[in-house]
Amino acid sequence: MVDMELTAAATAFLNEEAALLDDHLLDGWLGLLCNDVRYVMPSTAIMPAEAADARERRNALRWGSFGDDDRDMHFWLYDEDYSSLNMRVRRLDTGMAHAELPESMTNHVVSNVIAGQDPLDSELIRVRSKFMVHVVRHENNENTFVGSRWDKLRRTDDGLRLAWRYIELAHPVLPRTISIFF
Amino acid sequence: MSTSGLQHNPSATGLLSKEVFSQESYDAELANVFGTCWLFVGHTSMIPNSGDYVSTAMGEDPVIVTRSQDGQIHVLLNKCRHRGNRVCLFDKGNSKSFTCSYHGWGYTTAGDLKAVPFLDAAYGDSFDKSKWGLIAAPRVTDFHGLIFASWVPEGPTLREYLGDAVWYLENMMLDESIGGLEVVPGVQRYRMPANWKLLAENFAGDQAHVMVTHASVLSVRAQNIDHKLGALPGRDVRATGASYGVACNDGDGAPHGLLEIRVGESFYQHDLDQAAAIGPEAVDWVRDRQVARQSNMQAQGADPVPYGFHIGNIFPNFSLVGLGTALDGVGLILWLPRGPHETEVWQWCAVNKDAPDSVRRRQREVLMQQQSAAGVFAPDDHENFERLQNNLRSTEGRKWPFNYEMGRDKRIELDDPPNWPGTVTQALSETNQREFYRYWGELMAGKE
Numbered sequence: 001m002v003d004m005e006l007t008a009a010a011t012a013f014l015n016e017e018a019a020l021l022d023d024h025l026l027d028g029w030l031g032l033l034c035n036d037v038r039y040v041m042p043s044t045a046i047m048p049a050e051a052a053d054a055r056e057r058r059n060a061l062r063w064g065s066f067g068d069d070d071r072d073m074h075f076w077l078y079d080e081d082y083s084s085l086n087m088r089v090r091r092l093d094t095g096m097a098h099a100e101l102p103e104s105m106t107n108h109v110v111s112n113v114i115a116g117q118d119p120l121d122s123e124l125i126r127v128r129s130k131f132m133v134h135v136v137r138h139e140n141n142e143n144t145f146v147g148s149r150w151d152k153l154r155r156t157d158d159g160l161r162l163a164w165r166y167i168e169l170a171h172p173v174l175p176r177t178i179s180i181f182f
Numbered sequence: 183m184s185t186s187g188l189q190h191n192p193s194a195t196g197l198l199s200k201e202v203f204s205q206e207s208y209d210a211e212l213a214n215v216f217g218t219c220w221l222f223v224g225h226t227s228m229i230p231n232s233g234d235y236v237s238t239a240m241g242e243d244p245v246i247v248t249r250s251q252d253g254q255i256h257v258l259l260n261k262c263r264h265r266g267n268r269v270c271l272f273d274k275g276n277s278k279s280f281t282c283s284y285h286g287w288g289y290t291t292a293g294d295l296k297a298v299p300f301l302d303a304a305y306g307d308s309f310d311k312s313k314w315g316l317i318a319a320p321r322v323t324d325f326h327g328l329i330f331a332s333w334v335p336e337g338p339t340l341r342e343y344l345g346d347a348v349w350y351l352e353n354m355m356l357d358e359s360i361g362g363l364e365v366v367p368g369v370q371r372y373r374m375p376a377n378w379k380l381l382a383e384n385f386a387g388d389q390a391h392v393m394v395t396h397a398s399v400l401s402v403r404a405q406n407i408d409h410k411l412g413a414l415p416g417r418d419v420r421a422t423g424a425s426y427g428v429a430c431n432d433g434d435g436a437p438h439g440l441l442e443i444r445v446g447e448s449f450y451q452h453d454l455d456q457a458a459a460i461g462p463e464a465v466d467w468v469r470d471r472q473v474a475r476q477s478n479m480q481a482q483g484a485d486p487v488p489y490g491f492h493i494g495n496i497f498p499n500f501s502l503v504g505l506g507t508a509l510d511g512v513g514l515i516l517w518l519p520r521g522p523h524e525t526e527v528w529q530w531c532a533v534n535k536d537a538p539d540s541v542r543r544r545q546r547e548v549l550m551q552q553q554s555a556a557g558v559f560a561p562d563d564h565e566n567f568e569r570l571q572n573n574l575r576s577t578e579g580r581k582w583p584f585n586y587e588m589g590r591d592k593r594i595e596l597d598d599p600p601n602w603p604g605t606v607t608q609a610l611s612e613t614n615q616r617e618f619y620r621y622w623g624e625l626m627a628g629k630e
Contacts, residue, residue, distance in 0.1 A: 087408035
């Protein structure tokens with residue numbers, strides 16, 4: 001499924017997105033999202049090895065197919081649409097959101113990008129990537145979030161836009177609460 | 183602890199010595215508090231079937247909460263009796279046994295030792311397998327689905343320990359009259375660089391921080407830009423209702439603090455409006471819920487009948503979140519001690535078992551968006567706790583006590599106080615925090 005041309009385009013998109021997040025240009029970041037975006041981040045659990053069919057179901061979930069086991073009734077970390085992401089950005093804009101006062105110094109490092117055509121929808125491309133986000137609060141409170149993303153980017157007249165993002169953090173216990181985006 | 187815990191009782195002075203947060207206090211409280219109190223360890227809906235288990239913790243000790251083949255619930259120390267290795271490595275699952283990866287000692291889900299490699303070849307007749315099962319909490323009680331355990335074999339029953347809190351839990355927080363709660367899959371776990379007591383006392387009674395710490399949420403709530411955040415009662419709704427704090431077992435016994443117990447038609451109307459945007463089934467459910475809860479609490483003589491609760495803490499380290507609305511899931515939070523300067527927070531989300539799926543989904547969304555690891559509330563608390571914990575590492579800062587005088591000398595008398603169990607106070611008070619440290623001090627001083 002890897003397509004070199006799509007991978008280059010997706011990498012450029014993800015790098016631009018990371019720059020907007022690191023520069024705290026969050027309205028610009030919102031501009032990269034589709035109006036019908038879904039942005040989800042489950043909690044990480046340590047579970048017994050899954051049978052092959054369970055692994056397949058998990059993979060389908062990562063690409064947005066929920067199936068009949070009602071995964072979206074799970075207690076996740078993020079399950080956002082455009083409205084709630086916009087609300088979160090507006091909250092940071094109030095100047096009273098202490099978690100981001102002063103703003104966190106973040107460095108989103110994006111890597112291992114693999115992109116290909118979505119098999120179900122000609123307008124979408126599927127993109128896998130890895131990230132490390134280094135977060136500094138105050139003088140020296142430093143944390144690093146590490147994880148993987150499963151994105152669906154939609155081809156639009158304005159360029160690629162994020163339609164689906166599934167974030168899997170590699171932290172069964174998070175190093176801190178989360179007031180940033182991945 | 184070098185000095186008696188009772189000397190730190192802020193009920194007498196309104197002041198709290200920072201020795202309460204020292205390494206010495208920490209070492210002692212693991213035994214005196216976490217070794218003696220009833221502790222929340224899980225919910226029955228996490229382990230519905232025989233062989234189901236979930237890994238949680240009591241204080242610093244990892245435990246496995248199991249349902250054995252006969253359907254009984256057990257709370258087992260997750261430590262092999264041979265060399266102390268963890269025997270259960272997973273957050274949850276279903277198993278017939280737990281086998282240690284070091285020498286292969288194997289245990290049933292009831293904790294009984296059943297397999298010892300080389301038993302015949304290398305152990306004599308004096309080895310008694312029945313004496314080497316996993317250490318089990320001697321008392322385990324299922325309270326309407328909440329599982330509590332205690333390491334001490336005797337003492338107050340769970341109901342006695344909960345005391346005044348029983349009424350609130352049964353009738354208002356756990357919704358027993360309308361089918362009860364179940365926990366949805368998934369647990370959030372995160373580190374908070376603060377002493378566990380500062381987090382527990384916040385949930386027991388800190389009304390005053392809401393308007394400052396969470397000013398951004400109240401501000402963006404007023405802009406009405408997201409339907410999920412709309413579930414939170416806005417300023418207009420809160421202005422026409424009343425809101426109280428409750429000190430359970432005030433002055434005698436385990437202090438459980440409840441915050442913002444809400445009274446008023448406006449909260450109900452607000453939920454009806456929110457439900458209308460979900461669908462007719464949600465409106466019906468909110469209405470049925472109100473009728474059932476009202477008649478249940480009225481029959482018990484409650485005057486007025488409370489509509490909902492915002493947050494509360496069951497001593498020592500179990501908090502519940504309700505956000506004062508029927509459309510929020512109930513957050514179940516454990517503040518696990520990880521040293522004097524660190525807490526590991528575990529949070530689950532419970533929803534109404536018998537509510538329509540659309541309501542259950544909304545309850546989950548609202549809790550996730552608001553009081554949760556990446557919610558709009560907790561990260562702002564995190565920031566404050568991180569900064570103030572640094573004060574406890576400061577040589578000069580440590581010398582000066584914390585102030586808990588709010589609502590001590592100046593009580594705004596309630597015109598027509600509710601007749602509910604416990605001491606009902608105005609919401610703006612540090613009564614519940616003083617009570618928290620009153621009992622903590624008694625336990626540290628060795629009082630049973």
